[in-house]
Amino acid sequence: MSSSLQLSVLGNIEIIEVYDYYDEPCLFACKNGSGQIFLAVWIDQTETHKTWLYAPVSLQRFKRIRAGDIDLKNVFLNSEDRFVYKVTTFYDNSPAEVEQLSCKTLSDEQLPKSGEMIEVGNESLFALEASNINQLALEKKREIINFTFKFPSVQSTEAPSLHLGKTLSSFQPFVDALGQIKSVGEISKKISSQILKQTEMAITGTSSGSFVATLGSSPSSQKDIFGNTLAGDAIEEFLKLLRIGRNREELHGRLLVLKKVKLRLSIVTFFIQ
Template sequence: MELFTTPLGEMKIVEHYLFYDRPFIFLCEDKVSNKFVVHLVDDDERSEKWFFVPSSNLRVEAVRTGRISLRDSIINAETGVIWEVITPFDGSEGSALIRNCSSLTETDLPGPNAVLSLPDNRLPKKNIDAKKEADQLYRDVLFLYLNDGEHSQLINADHLGLILLRSQGLLHSLIDTDGSSKGRISKSTKEKATMYYAGDFAASVGIKLEAKSNGLFDSPIQSALELFIDLLDASTDKELLINLLSNVQKRSIARYRFLLQSLLQANVSIKAEWGSPKKNIKVASLTLDQINHAIDIMDLEGEDVTQKIKLVGDLVGLLTDNEKKRYTFEFINMDGERYKGTLSHEIIENVMSGLSFNVPAKNISVELEETIEINQATSEERIYYTLVNIG
């Protein structure tokens, strides 16, 4: 960093914002890391006049990215005062004077529309790739890069939350390889696929996720993460994507589509980087156009995802109320998971014809129809169950 001496002491230039033959606007800091946004205000044949505006890290980012104008950053300085510094050309000491912001005149200030427009710099730079981080942590790691095309390091909190929720939901289903016979994804299965937030980085917005289990041993999360990357990678090619989707559950297809929809809602492209102590790094990325194309390939819009599941457990509730047209059931499987829903038309007709069931019924087998309903507006997932067979 370039060092220079002022009446305020020795400073070092951190970043030039406007430079033409000489600095006009730049960021500097003193020996104890106090930061100043510095403006060249005036000059004559003997000296230059500068405004040193004390600035926090957040104020610095607001100025350099144009979220606050240069004029407002001076008259609304965080401390209420700035330093007016005179630096003579002959190398003599010069002077420094505290100016109250309310005393500044129009001739002291930039125009009202003067702003900088530099890339956001508030997030830390990523100084290690996913593979090296995985090796150091003995954990599988997933880096997500979310880019709005303008290098902004801001993202709507709702959008970010939904992207992370959809990513985690997809991993839950990808790890649940025998889910078609068990119905709802179990708590223990979800725990195996749970990723933990481990930090952020400049990407535009970069998110680090880390697995809980030791990555030096074989773990289901490794195959789920690899398939996650493979889905993204295949989504640029129709034939590859269709072939890959033919080997995953309908639930996973729906959840992958949910993830892609959340990216569209946030208007961000995605790059994913997976590192594992036992394997090499894998990277895949999708532009917004490619995300749109992948959704079209899957051709799931407006459809519900339905599958039949068989369970063993206790039928603890069965309601047949002809007057109110209510026909519901409640079932608890052997793992203690509770299923509630409606009766199929066939069972309702049988009940109305005189068929009865002893409830509670212990240790019986049932067949349920599980329907994942997709809300087209929000991509929300709701699961409904219909009892189609008993015994």
């Protein structure tokens, strides 16, 4: 099976993760052009064809599946839409056949065993989440940034409030300061209320898997003639600093370029640890 497949009513399917492989993917996650995610499992084969079950899942449910909160049998037997798709692919390259099945009609022979889980640890879906961020930003017409956290001592669907609070409370003044630099070219002790209004961020949602906090800019953030916002410029600069990583000399040099010598290096270091 290739990494993409045209499946009539399902659209063009692209594999995003493979969990079990035998000559070809046997258990995998995929999505179509509209962003609908499916979990697919091979269930049968003959001399002429192979048969698969595709369960449509929301992003939130998918993250719970990856986190081990939902077993594979439950994914297909209790689909959110109460149906799955039976997909038949043929060795002679004939068009695949797709049939919608009610979850109630599935037999034990067609379903994974109870208790079987997907095991991906705390790995994050960076590519999928990035795509989701872009779509969310366009829909809301706001700047969007996701913070994906990995806390080894707690469940992947949770985050310790103290650590999370420190991170988010440090991020806002950091963005405010970067916004001031981008706006007036320097930093001062007091940032104008006009700039603060443009760089204000709000938590717009959280999700599980790896714990993810989604932050969005203020809806009142104004765009310039090029369609850019001050919050967007500040976030872009923040991401540049993250990409520098732990190189203190390069980091310090970038802060000098920003005329941001007064910004505490500890704030930047906190985000790249």
